[in-house]
Amino acid sequence: xxxxxxxxxxxxxxxxxxxxxxxxxxxxxxxxxxxxxxxxxxxxxxxxxxxxxxxxxxxxxxxxxxxxxxxxxxxxxxxxxxxxxxxxxxxxxxxxxxxxxxxxxxxxxxxxxxxxxxxxxxxxxxxxxxxxxxxxxxxxxxxxxxxxxxxxxxxxxxxxxxxxxxxxxxxxxxxxxxxxxxxxxxxxxxxxxxxxxxxxxxxxxxxxxxxxxxxxxxxxxxxxxxxxxxxxxxxxxxxxxxxxxxxxxxxxxxxxxxxxxxxxxxxxxxxxxxxxxxxxxxxxxxxxxxxxxxxxxxxxxxxxxxxxxxxxxxxxxxxxxxxxxxxxxxxxxxxxxxxxxxxxxxxxxxxxxxxxxxxxxxxxxxxxxxxxxxxxxxxxxxxxxxxxxxxxxxxxxxxxxxxxxxxxxxxxxxxxxxxxxxxxxxxxxxxxxxxxxxxxxxxxxxxxxxxxxxxxxxxxxxxxxxxxxxxxxxxxxxxxxxxxxxxxxxxxxxxxxxxxxxxxxxxxxxxxxxxxxxxxxxxxxxxxxxxxxxxxxxxxxxxxxxxxxxxxxxxxxxxxxxxxxxxxxxxxxxxxxxxxxxxxxxxxxxxxxxxxxxxxxxxxxxxxxxxxxxxxxxxxxxxxxxxxxxxxxxxxxxxxxxxxxxxxxxxxxxxxxxxxxxxxxxxxxxxxxxxxxxxxxxxxxxxxxxxxxxxxxxxxxxxxxxxxxxxxxxxxxxxxxxxxxxxxxxxxxxxxxxxxxxxxxxxxxxxxxxxxxxxxxxxxxxxxxxxxxxxxxxxxxxxxxxxxxxxxxxxxxxxxxxxxxxxxxxxxxxxxxxxxxxxxxxxxxxxxxxxxxxxxxx
Amino acid sequence: xxxxxxxxxxxxxxxxxxxxxxxxxxxxxxxxxxxxxxxxxxxxxxxxxxxxxxxxxxxxxxxxxxxxxxxxxxxxxxxxxxxxxxxxxxxxxxxxxxxxxxxxx
Numbered sequence: 001x002x003x004x005x006x007x008x009x010x011x012x013x014x015x016x017x018x019x020x021x022x023x024x025x026x027x028x029x030x031x032x033x034x035x036x037x038x039x040x041x042x043x044x045x046x047x048x049x050x051x052x053x054x055x056x057x058x059x060x061x062x063x064x065x066x067x068x069x070x071x072x073x074x075x076x077x078x079x080x081x082x083x084x085x086x087x088x089x090x091x092x093x094x095x096x097x098x099x100x101x102x103x104x105x106x107x108x109x110x111x112x113x114x115x116x117x118x119x120x121x122x123x124x125x126x127x128x129x130x131x132x133x134x135x136x137x138x139x140x141x142x143x144x145x146x147x148x149x150x151x152x153x154x155x156x157x158x159x160x161x162x163x164x165x166x167x168x169x170x171x172x173x174x175x176x177x178x179x180x181x182x183x184x185x186x187x188x189x190x191x192x193x194x195x196x197x198x199x200x201x202x203x204x205x206x207x208x209x210x211x212x213x214x215x216x217x218x219x220x221x222x223x224x225x226x227x228x229x230x231x232x233x234x235x236x237x238x239x240x241x242x243x244x245x246x247x248x249x250x251x252x253x254x255x256x257x258x259x260x261x262x263x264x265x266x267x268x269x270x271x272x273x274x275x276x277x278x279x280x281x282x283x284x285x286x287x288x289x290x291x292x293x294x295x296x297x298x299x300x301x302x303x304x305x306x307x308x309x310x311x312x313x314x315x316x317x318x319x320x321x322x323x324x325x326x327x328x329x330x331x332x333x334x335x336x337x338x339x340x341x342x343x344x345x346x347x348x349x350x351x352x353x354x355x356x357x358x359x360x361x362x363x364x365x366x367x368x369x370x371x372x373x374x375x376x377x378x379x380x381x382x383x384x385x386x387x388x389x390x391x392x393x394x395x396x397x398x399x400x401x402x403x404x405x406x407x408x409x410x411x412x413x414x415x416x417x418x419x420x421x422x423x424x425x426x427x428x429x430x431x432x433x434x435x436x437x438x439x440x441x442x443x444x445x446x447x448x449x450x451x452x453x454x455x456x457x458x459x460x461x462x463x464x465x466x467x468x469x470x471x472x473x474x475x476x477x478x479x480x481x482x483x484x485x486x487x488x489x490x491x492x493x494x495x496x497x498x499x500x501x502x503x504x505x506x507x508x509x510x511x512x513x514x515x516x517x518x519x520x521x522x523x524x525x526x527x528x529x530x531x532x533x534x535x536x537x538x539x540x541x542x543x544x545x546x547x548x549x550x551x552x553x554x555x556x557x558x559x560x561x562x563x564x565x566x567x568x569x570x571x572x573x574x575x576x577x578x579x580x581x582x583x584x585x586x587x588x589x590x591x592x593x594x595x596x597x598x599x600x601x602x603x604x605x606x607x608x609x610x611x612x613x614x615x616x617x618x619x620x621x622x623x624x625x626x627x628x629x630x631x632x633x634x635x636x637x638x639x640x641x642x643x644x645x646x647x648x649x650x651x652x653x654x655x656x657x658x659x660x661x662x663x664x665x666x667x668x669x670x671x672x673x674x675x676x677x678x679x680x681x682x683x684x685x686x687x688x689x690x691x692x693x694x695x696x697x698x699x700x701x702x703x704x705x706x707x708x709x710x711x712x713x714x715x716x717x718x719x720x721x722x723x724x725x726x727x728x729x730x731x732x733x734x735x736x737x738x739x740x741x742x743x744x745x746x747x748x749x750x751x752x753x754x755x756x757x758x759x760x761x762x763x764x765x766x767x768x769x770x771x772x773x774x775x776x777x778x779x780x781x782x783x784x785x786x787x788x789x790x791x792x793x794x795x796x797x798x799x800x801x802x803x804x805x806x807x808x809x810x811x812x813x814x815x816x817x818x819x820x821x822x823x824x825x826x827x828x829x830x831x832x833x834x835x836x837x838x839x840x841x842x
Numbered sequence: 843x844x845x846x847x848x849x850x851x852x853x854x855x856x857x858x859x860x861x862x863x864x865x866x867x868x869x870x871x872x873x874x875x876x877x878x879x880x881x882x883x884x885x886x887x888x889x890x891x892x893x894x895x896x897x898x899x900x901x902x903x904x905x906x907x908x909x910x911x912x913x914x915x916x917x918x919x920x921x922x923x924x925x926x927x928x929x930x931x932x933x934x935x936x937x938x939x940x941x942x943x944x945x946x947x
Contacts, residue, residue: 203917204913204916204917205913296923298846298916298920299922299924300923300927302850303850303853303927303928306850306854309857310854310857310931322868323945324864324944324945325938327938331937331938332857332934335930339927693871693873694869694870695870696870
């Protein structure tokens with residue numbers, strides 16, 4: 001390995017004709033769409049998410065207008081159903097999650113001392129998937145085919161038997177495309193927080209928001225796959241007639257509910273936790289004291305992340321589950337109040353440490369505490385089975401969920417917007433208008449939704465388009481509608497203030513709120529590279545405790561990577577646990593590939609929506625070409641560079657570029673990907689076990705897979721595992737290239753062989769005969785899809801070697817292929833094992 | 843850091859085990875008698891609770907032995923709280939099986 005910029009062969013040179021600032025500049029004109037900067041992508045998420053919020057808000061107002069008076073004819077039933085369905089769908093999938101992704105994408109690098117996210121192209125790709133998915137969902141209005149089955153799309157209502165036309169398809173296909181953004185964001189967040197922290201930033205010196213986002217990202221990785229699988233199964237039932245949920249063929253509508261709520265309940269915490277993290281970041285700034293009980297808060301977040309997965313069936317208390325199951329979920333639902341309470345206690349204790357400065361974000365924080373605690377209390381009420389059975393599907397539940405979601409997300413979000421908008425635009429928003437916005441929103445919200453508790457207690461069911469007069473609901477509904485419009489007026493004041501401040505808002509000075517975290521190191525708007533040199537961090541509140549960071553020109557602060565000898569975008573890579581600098585991360589420059597790949601996927605999904613499968617094929621080819629181009633850029637591993645850091649004896653420290661070991665950001669990102677794939681696989685297994693257990697007659701009557709071929713598959717799976725292990729080892733020790741090439745070819749052959757034997761094992765089973773058989777095919781198809789990835793990846797790596805595109809030390813692709821291959825091989829072995837067991841005579 | 847996550851992971855495994863046991867005993871296939879399920883669940887709960895209790899005590903000891911606000915102390919504190927909450931949650935998971943005589947109450 002070489003230390004000089006001129007001689008090493010491992011990494012290509014960047015843009016030598018450009019200065020450091022130019023290398024990091026955002027492209028101008030239409031080329032801005034090729035930008036992959038986290039600052040650009042983060043703001044796109046925030047703006048698009050906010051636009052969806054406004055659209056969903058208008059739909060809510062129309063729903064409230066309809067319910068304002070009894071027997072109203074303002075909206076017909078069908079339109080009403082479309083509006084409340086789209087309101088919930090947009091708010092949950094196209095507003096809340098993308099907004100938190102926007103904040104995460106924008107803030108993470110700034111707060112942990114990195115110049116960008118570790119996978120900027122993935123962030124841009126996720127954004128475009130979200131945008132195209134949102135457009136597909138929203139375009140259903142244009143075709144008069146807006147979904148109307150509720151935001152949870154319960155079956156059998158959403159099957160083609162009861163929902164003809166394409167309305168449910170718009171939902172299933174559009175939302176699945178948009179969800180790609182969520183799972184890519186999860187990988188991005190996990191890898192960025194663990195692998196690109198500033199020197200000295202141990203896990204316990206991270207800003208507390210990073211803990212919240214890290215836990216949230218893991219929750220997304222595990223929580224979203226059940227819905228993705230559920231959506232694919234339901235769409236397969238609608239398009240292909242596979243009977244996953246068809247009770248006549250051993251399917252079960254409750255399976256959809258399980259898969260949906262396995263996602264749906266953690267989703268509430270996925271939305272709430274980042275918002276609570278933003279509160280935990282802002283609150284200490286306005287109290288001028290560190291957060292009380294950092295350790296307590298982190299423990300509470302971790303345990304909430306786990307416990308929130310044990311609550312899904314409390315949405316299904318009225319479906320006839322065994323009482324013992326109900327009690328288990330009731331207990332878990334009650335238990336989650338404990339870590340939530342610990343967090344709230346930390347916030348209240350922090351408030352008690354000093355006299356809070358009552359700036360606009362502080363109002364929203366107090367609003368959050370008031371509203372969310374009330375929502376949490378009604379949540380504990382609903383966790384009790386007897387009460388739940390009474391309140392089920394009533395407006396009491398509507399009130400509860402809005403108290404939790406608006407209190408737990410919207411109020412902190414507005415506080416966060418007031419707090420971080422100066423960072424985005426360089427100008428302060430109005431204190432006076434901000435307080436107007438808060439009081440209108442706070443009073444309007446409580447008027448609208450507190451009344452709904454009473455409406456629900458008086459027996460008004462959800463999702464009714466009108467109601468008769470004289471049931472005691474009239475006045476309460478009128479007050480709710482008035483409250484909703486007052487709430488909307490508050491949001492309108494915020495929008496006016498936002499546009500006003502772009503020209504008339506006072507310029508924001510350096511660290512305008514007196515914050516402690518690194519994003520405020522530069523005067524807003526901070527330069528595109530975030531940090532000219534990445535500073536060493538010795539405190540959890542660096543801007544309060546490290547005077548060297550706050551005095552003088554921030555561009556002159558000592559730190560890592562001041563020199564830019566290769567004219568590349570770079571940041572420091574850290575050990576995931578200790579945070580010690582271990583590598584220099586090379587980051588991609590602007591590129592069109594993410595946009596083209598996402599557009600290809602959008603075409604693929606649209607083709608499926610309109611049943612033009614040739615169009616799907618075209619989209620798949622476009623996406624595959626773009627992904628190939630994306631990956632073709634050579635790995636930069638195999639070189640060392642001066643990091644700009646010094647050891648204890650004052651000697652310069654050089655670091656490897658893109659290390660090849662398990663601490664690599666790519667390996668951590670791949671681990672996140674494998675977690676998602678495992679959760680997808682587990683969701684199909686769950687479906688299989690569920691149907692086997694609840695529909696034993698149909699399961700017993702299902703044809704058996706061919707055991708001999710299942711045994712072959714098992715054997716090939718074991719061989720694939722061994723080959724993948726060898727691929728990792730050879731890559732790690734930079735072994736002979738011809739050997740690595742031979743293993744690429746063997747892996748390709750093995751994956752084809754495994755797919756073929758798996759198909760032959762499944763051939764005796766008719767997927768249309770029973771739901772259990774269809775799930776068996778789904779399991780095989782999922783395993784086959786993963787083997788297709790191994791095949792593609794192996795051929796890709798082999799081709800690159802044949803073309804002479806791989807220099808010495810550039811072994812990361814084989815190292816990662818080894819890890820992916822091992823996981824896929826395990827999947828093959830499990831699937832083959834399942835077919836062996838299922839194939840046994842009963 | 844994995845020390846802090848271990849108790850919650852045990853809770854997750856325990857929850858899955860209890861859910862699976864209830865499903866085995868109460869779903870139409872009826873793989874297991876309720877009394878067998880109850881005994882199995884109790885044993886699993888006992889094992890999980892003892893393990894988490896051990897981690898709770900170890901984390902408490904570690905937090906006391908180190909002074910200041912060092913990384914080790916913060917991690918020990920996080921672990922202690924995670925263990926405490928997980929211990930309560932594991933115990934509560936058993937409650938329905940302990941208190942209800944049959945699948946239907």
